[in-house]
Structure formats: structure tokens, C-alpha cells
Amino acid sequence: MVLAELGGSISRALARMSSATVVDENVLRECLNEIARALMQADVRFKMVCDLQANIKKSVNLEALAAGTNKRRVIETAVGKELCKMLDPGKPAFVPKKGKPNVVMFVGLQGSGKTTTCTKYAHYHQRKGFKPSLVCADTFRAGAFDQLKQNATKAKIPFYGSYMESDPVKIAVEGLEKFRQEKSDLIIIDTSGRHMQEAALFEEMRQVAEATKPDLVIFVMDGSIGQAAFDQAQAFKQSASVGAVIITKMDGHAKGGGALSAVAATKSPVIFIGTGEHIDEFDVFNVEPFVGRLLGRGDLPGLLDKMESIVPADQQSELVAKLAEGAFTLRLMSEQFQNLLKMGPMGQIFSMLPGFSSELMPKGQEKQSKEKIKRYMTIMDSMTAAELDSKNPKLMTESRILRVARGSGRQVKDVTDMLEEYKRLAKMWSKLNVSKLIPPNGKMSDQAIQKMLKAMPPQVVQQMGGKSAFEALVKQMGGKDMSKMLAGMKGGA
Numbered sequence: 001m002v003l004a005e006l007g008g009s010i011s012r013a014l015a016r017m018s019s020a021t022v023v024d025e026n027v028l029r030e031c032l033n034e035i036a037r038a039l040m041q042a043d044v045r046f047k048m049v050c051d052l053q054a055n056i057k058k059s060v061n062l063e064a065l066a067a068g069t070n071k072r073r074v075i076e077t078a079v080g081k082e083l084c085k086m087l088d089p090g091k092p093a094f095v096p097k098k099g100k101p102n103v104v105m106f107v108g109l110q111g112s113g114k115t116t117t118c119t120k121y122a123h124y125h126q127r128k129g130f131k132p133s134l135v136c137a138d139t140f141r142a143g144a145f146d147q148l149k150q151n152a153t154k155a156k157i158p159f160y161g162s163y164m165e166s167d168p169v170k171i172a173v174e175g176l177e178k179f180r181q182e183k184s185d186l187i188i189i190d191t192s193g194r195h196m197q198e199a200a201l202f203e204e205m206r207q208v209a210e211a212t213k214p215d216l217v218i219f220v221m222d223g224s225i226g227q228a229a230f231d232q233a234q235a236f237k238q239s240a241s242v243g244a245v246i247i248t249k250m251d252g253h254a255k256g257g258g259a260l261s262a263v264a265a266t267k268s269p270v271i272f273i274g275t276g277e278h279i280d281e282f283d284v285f286n287v288e289p290f291v292g293r294l295l296g297r298g299d300l301p302g303l304l305d306k307m308e309s310i311v312p313a314d315q316q317s318e319l320v321a322k323l324a325e326g327a328f329t330l331r332l333m334s335e336q337f338q339n340l341l342k343m344g345p346m347g348q349i350f351s352m353l354p355g356f357s358s359e360l361m362p363k364g365q366e367k368q369s370k371e372k373i374k375r376y377m378t379i380m381d382s383m384t385a386a387e388l389d390s391k392n393p394k395l396m397t398e399s400r401i402l403r404v405a406r407g408s409g410r411q412v413k414d415v416t417d418m419l420e421e422y423k424r425l426a427k428m429w430s431k432l433n434v435s436k437l438i439p440p441n442g443k444m445s446d447q448a449i450q451k452m453l454k455a456m457p458p459q460v461v462q463q464m465g466g467k468s469a470f471e472a473l474v475k476q477m478g479g480k481d482m483s484k485m486l487a488g489m490k491g492g493a
């Protein structure tokens with residue numbers, strides 16, 4: 001994710017400044033220039049970058065600062081504030097309320113990910129207890145209704161559309177009527193996406209909006225479109241009263257700068273980002289944690305929430321209890337691997353840790369680690385229940401290894417590699433003595449932190465920024481429950 005590189009460049013510029021013996025106007029200018037370059041490389045508009053620079057210069061008066069003031073902190077805060085200002089238009093987006101017939105209309109260019117995002121949005125609200133429904137008012141693209149139908153059926157969301165009717169306004173009104181009668185409290189209307197030059201697209205959009213009177217119009221934008229984002233967003237804003245933005249494809253090569261432009265052009269907040277093709281790959285967007293990550297401050301609450309959504313609270317204590325018994329089995333390792341895969345890109349996780357950047361994850365290593373985990377999991381699929389639950393490493397004799405290799409279609413070396421990894425992890429967990437390490441309130445003592453550090457493989461500690469960075473991280477977790485952290489982040493493959 002290029003956005004992570006932007007975060008890396010900004011935090012590097014700030015770090016370089018703090019290593020200067022005296023922070024004067026020159027050092028500040030140098031630092032701001034570096035940040036400006038990074039923002040422009042991330043496709044943020046030139047004008048916005050200039051404004052940001054000017055505003056920071058105006059708000060930081062180095063000479064007027066009292067002696068002893070931490071100048072770096074003052075500058076960092078000013079940079080953070082300005083970035084937040086760029087992303088926060090100052091008025092929140094409309095939030096659907098349960099029990100009322102909320103109508104939300106989606107607009108965007110062809111291929112921006114609109115149809116996929118409609119279903120993600122419906123699914124997100126369905127999980128929050130809403131009764132969503134989908135209306136396909138895209139009569140322009142032949143396969144649009146089939147695509148929506150397929151997505152909606154998979155997610156068990158009622159839908160409406162027509163193969164015969166060519167008037168999108170008529171379909172939208174019919175769909176609205178039908179779902180109002182069925183007491184749907186979130187009626188989502190998908191409209192046609194075409195090229196920006198087509199006046200017909202904007203006229204059609206205006207007519208659908210006029211006929212359905214949506215509570216919210218969401219503009220869906222492909223995160224990788226770069227500098228064109230501003231004009232695109234503005235064109236939509238002029239024809240429909242866009243009230244919120246969703247940026248898609250942030251998992252790919254999105255530079256992220258487009259998000260800032262879309263906010264500026266529509267004066268509407270980004271409410272979600274799409275991070276993949278799958279229905280769950282959809283994250284709520286909050287300005288402060290996002291900027292925090294850009295500045296290398298991390299997003300611990302976000303990280304803990306993410307872990308909690310992957311390993312539910314009841315399973316966390318179960319897992320920790322099993323580890324406390326000293327029963328690290330292959331089955332437990334397989335569960336951990338599943339959790340790791342569900343967490344998404346490791347680089348993204350790193351950027352949520354204070355002081356870390358996703359650049360810590362060497363390029364290519366992410367893919368390699370994932371492939372290795374998947375390979376190990378296929379091997380474990382060919383093992384018997386007794387083998388998976390055994391605490392005796394000697395159980396895996398040569399003939400068993402041969403059988404598992406044959407069954408999983410892998411080489412014997414792959415099986416022995418997997419067993420070596422298991423032994424390494426089992427040794428690490430037995431050294432940790434989990435029951436003493438994590439007291440019932442989840443807070444770790446200094447002594448426990450040292451113990452954990454000793455048990456961790458040196459290369460993992462190094463990858464996390466070294467011993468002191470790890471200590472600082474655990475301290476910053478403060479009152480946060482470390483058992484959540486452990487339940488999600490074991491392995492280290």
C-alpha cells in the first residue's frame with residue numbers, strides 16, 4: 001500500500017528533525033518540504049499541499065516558544081492537525097437510524113467498485129441489526145443486475161431489479177415502494193456508472209435522486225485514480241448532493257492522496273474504505289487514527305478491535321487458558337495461523353502499532369510468509385486428530401511424516417519444516433509460562449515483559465524495531481488487555 005510509504009516518509013521527516021541539535025526555522029522548512037514532497041508523490045493536489053505548508057508555518061512560531069518546549073512535538077501536532085483538517089470537512093455524514101426507511105443512493109464512475117461496495121455497505125449494516133435491501137437502477141451495463149443479484153443472494157439481502165425495464169428512474173421508484181412496504185430500514189440504490197464525459201450519466205443520476213429523494217448520496221471512488229480524483233469528485237458533487245465518500249481498492253496500489261482530494265472537492269467525509277474484493281474487506285474510516293498511522297503514532301484501539309473481531313472474546317480466554325496449561329499442540333498452531341491470515345496484510349498491522357511502519361515488512365516477505373502458512377495448513381489438513389492434539393513431538397515418526405507428505409501432495413522436507421516451526425513455537429510458549437505472564441486483568445509487569453522478550457526469536461524482536469521499541473510498545477498498551485494481543489498475534493511465521 002503506497003499510503004504506508006507516505007506514512008513512512010512523514011514519520012521519517014519528523015524523526016530527522018528531532019535528531020537535529022537545534023530546531024530552527026531552517027530545520028522546520030526542510031522538514032515541511034520533505035513532507036510536501038511525500039504528499040505530492042502520494043497524489044495530493046499541489047494547492048492542498050501548499051495550503052498545508054502555509055498553515056503549519058503560520059501555526060508554529062518557533063521563536064515564541066518557551067525555552068524547554070519540545071519543538072518536535074509542537075511541529076508534529078501541527079502537522080497532524082492540518083492533515084486531520086484536510087480529511088475532515090467539519091460536518092459528519094448522515095448516519096442511518098434503525099426503524100426508519102433510510103434511503104441511500106450510490107454514485108460513481110464505471111468500474112469504481114460501486115456495485116461491490118453497495119453490498120458491502122448493506123452487509124455491514126445488516127450485521128449491526130438493520131434490515132437492508134438493494135435496488136439495481138443500473139440499466140446501462142448489461143451484467144449489472146446479475147452481479148448485484150449474485151452478491152445480494154450470497155449475503156442474504158433482498159434485492160430488486162429488472163432485465164426488461166430500461167428506465168432507471170422507474171426501477172428505482174418501484175424498488176423503493178416495494179421495500180418500504182416490506183419495512184426495510186435501509187434501502188440502497190445502485191446507479192449506473194459510466195465515463196465522466198457522458199452528460200447522460202449525470203442527468204440520469206439527477207433524475208433518480210429527484211424521484212427517490214435519498215437521505216444520503218455516497219460517491220464511490222477508486223483509490224488508485226490519483227490526481228484526477230479532485231475533478232471527478234467535483235463533477236459528481238455538482239450533479240448530486242454527495243454527502244459522503246467511500247474510497248475503494250485501498251488494498252492495491254492506491255496512493256491514498258485521492259482521498260484527501262475527494263474530501264476537499266465534495267466537502268463530505270470519507271466514511272468507509274474498501275480493502276479487497278470480499279464482502280468483509282470493508283473498514284470504517286476514522287480521520288484521527290488514519291492520520292495517527294501516517295505520523296507513525298499507530299492505532300492501538302483499531303488494532304485491538306480488529307483482533308477482537310477475529311478472535312471473539314470467549315475464544316481468547318480459552319486460547320490463553322490452553323496456553324497456560326502448557327498445551328501447545330499442532331491444532332493450536334493451525335488456529336493461530338488461521339487468525340494470522342484473517343488479520344489481513346501484516347504490513348497493515350505494523351502500521352497500527354505506535355512507532356512502526358508497514359515498511360518494516362520487507363517487500364516480498366509478506367507474500368512468502370503467507371504462502372508458507374498456507375503450505376503448512378494444507379499439510380496439517382492431512383494429519384489425524386490424534387496427531388494434531390498430541391503433546392508428544394516424538395509421535396511424528398518417519399512413516400507418519402511420509403504418509404502426511406503423500407496425503408498433502410507435498411515434499412517430506414515441507415512436512416519436517418512445518419514440524420520444526422511447531423517445535424520452535426512450542427518451545428517459545430513453554431518458556432513464556434503464560435499463566436504467570438498474563439495476570440487475570442491482562443496487564444503485564446516489567447518482569448513479564450522482559451521474560452517475553454527473552455523468549456521471542458531475536459529476528460522477530462529486531463523486526464519490531466528492537467528491544468526498547470518492543471518495551472515501549474507494551475508500555476503504551478497500558479491498561480489494554482494483553483491476552484487479546486496474544487490471542488491474535490502468535491506464530492511469527
Ligand SMILES: Nc1nc2c(ncn2[C@@H]2O[C@H](COP(=O)(O)OP(=O)(O)OP(=O)(O)O)[C@@H](O)[C@H]2O)c(=O)[nH]1
Pocket residue numbers: 108109110111112113114115116117138141144147192193194248249250251252273274275276277
Ligand atoms: N481489490 C479490490 N477490488 C475491488 C474493491 N472494490 C471493488 N473491487 C473490484 O473492482 C471491480 C469493479 O467493481 P464493480 O463493483 O463491478 O464496479 P462498478 O463501479 O459497480 O462498475 P459499473 O457497474 O460498471 O459501474 C470488481 O472486480 C470488484 O471486485 C476493493 O476494495 N478492492
